[in-house]
Ligand SMILES: Cc1cc2nc3c(=O)[nH]c(=O)nc-3n(C[C@H](O)[C@H](O)[C@H](O)COP(=O)(O)OP(=O)(O)OC[C@H]3O[C@@H](n4cnc5c(N)ncnc54)[C@H](O)[C@@H]3O)c2cc1C
């Protein structure tokens with residue numbers, strides 16, 4: 001690692017990888033620092049033991065597990081967050097959906113005027129992201145996953161719109177891809193959310209990160225950035241090295257400097273970094289930490305339905321190409337309302353990773369018995385359900401009642417009133433009444449109606465119950481360093497530059513570029529919009545300095 005670079009990027013999710021790629025393409029000396037480890041296909045956990053080792057849980061009382069473990073769970077009083085930690089960020093464990101929000105979302109005055117006024121640059125940025133991520137729907141001719149068929153059937157019965165979702169999954173290439181990385185076509189194993197061991201999932205390590213490396217960027221893992229500060233014209237980045245044995249000795253932080261620093265640690269990571277930087281003297285907007293949203297995420301199950309769902313990933317089982325589980329999310333019921341972008345919702349069908357098969361079977365059957373609402377009627381229905389339950393008990397989670405269970409993932413509009421704070425140097429989220437917002441009752445009613453179409457047992461997420469005072473779980477945390485017209489309304493401007501206080505003055509060389517800059521729920525999976533905003537930030541970062549970069553894919557031997 002050199003003492004100084006043109007651009008230092010913190011974090012390697014969508015925002016960080018995109019910035020590293022585009023700035024390296026602009027010919028700049030780029031250094032990317034990532035807290036997590038590097039994983040390659042074949043190294044992701046597919047057994048319960050391996051999954052346990054790759055999970056870290058942070059609670060108000062303390063931190064359990066390794067700080068570089070892949071699955072990073074944050075437990076808070078009202079809302080829990082699941083995110084990724086590794087080279088590639090949460091792209092490593094997400095469900096691959098890449099969809100744009102409804103146009104009405106961008107009419108909300110919470111977005112800076114410059115962004116609302118210039119739809120052409122945003123469209124160009126979405127196109128650039130889609131090109132690199134190779135977004136495509138599940139192939140029409142391929143065997144339809146049972147969960148997708150269930151969703152389609154349910155939608156038809158209720159007269160709702162169903163479609164295959166655009167996803168970041170490779171179905172055609174068997175060999176080097178557009179940036180020279182070997183990929184394999186998807187086998188439909190369903191284990192996308194514990195990491196794709198096939199090499200079919202288009203995560204950051206399959207596109208933007210190797211592209212950054214092809215153009216000269218340096219990438220360092222297991223580096224935990226603590227805070228940043230400005231000295232003269234340069235920014236100093238203070239960090240610790242993880243997994244070096246230094247931790248117990250409270251090793252002093254190391255530093256590097258740069259003309260431009262881009263914070264891309266994700267919604268929680270970048271907010272934490274700026275909050276700590278403020279404690280070390282950096283003047284920032286008072287809005288820092290505000291407008292946290294869970295993107296209206298809601299999780300529930302349709303247990304022991306009449307229709308098969310096959311919603312548990314293969315884990316160590318051989319793939320079944322004629323009857324695939326299917327990519328984690330393959331299809332969607334789209335109930336978004338253009339007239340009311342926060343009032344609509346989308347319902348997606350999910351998969352439980354194979355390494356969780358046994359605990360999931362126990363959890364969902366217990367939750368169904370305790371809190372479930374049986375939408376079927378009559379003696380015959382009850383008998384069929386008992387029979388399927390007995391089959392699951394005898395033959396395991398890939399059979400019977402559990403094999404007839406749908407995993408529903410919903411996104412809607414919450415009130416984005418969460419707040420992130422540093423408590424004893426650890427990030428916490430406060431959001432009194434988060435799960436009690438009326439919009440979740442509407443979602444609950446819709447999911448109950450869908451489960452009725454399958455004669456199943458509607459089963460709420462066990463923590464969204466009175467027992468847990470209706471706590472939420474989100475995999476789509478957004479906000480905290482939101483965009484705004486000035487520092488009274490936001491933390492960064494429309495280009496991602498950090499405001500120096502309540503006015504409209506920014507630090508020219510300090511940016512945030514990740515989910516934290518999004519000022520409201522998108523009511524759809526956010527990664528494509530995070531990517532588009534990062535692409536847009538790069539366009540301005542380059543244009544403001546007279547730098548240029550292209551989107552073509554040069555012959556790698558020419559680089
Ligand atoms: C199970 C699951 C399923 C999902 N499914 C979808 C989906 O289908 N579609 C979709 O659009 N979205 C999905 N998401 C969410 C999506 O993946 C995230 O919104 C997206 O990855 C966020 O991108 P980001 O750039 O903001 O940050 P992240 O991707 O979270 O990356 C941030 C990175 O920064 C690193 N970092 C943080 N702090 C520091 C620090 N101090 N020093 C160094 N490094 C640091 C982190 O380790 C991490 O690797 C899913 C998420 C999960 C957990």
Ligand code: SF4
Pocket residue numbers: 169170185186187188189190191192193195196197198199200201326327328
């Ligand atoms: S379904 Fe399996 S092979 Fe396909 S992208 Fe997901 S993890 Fe990879």
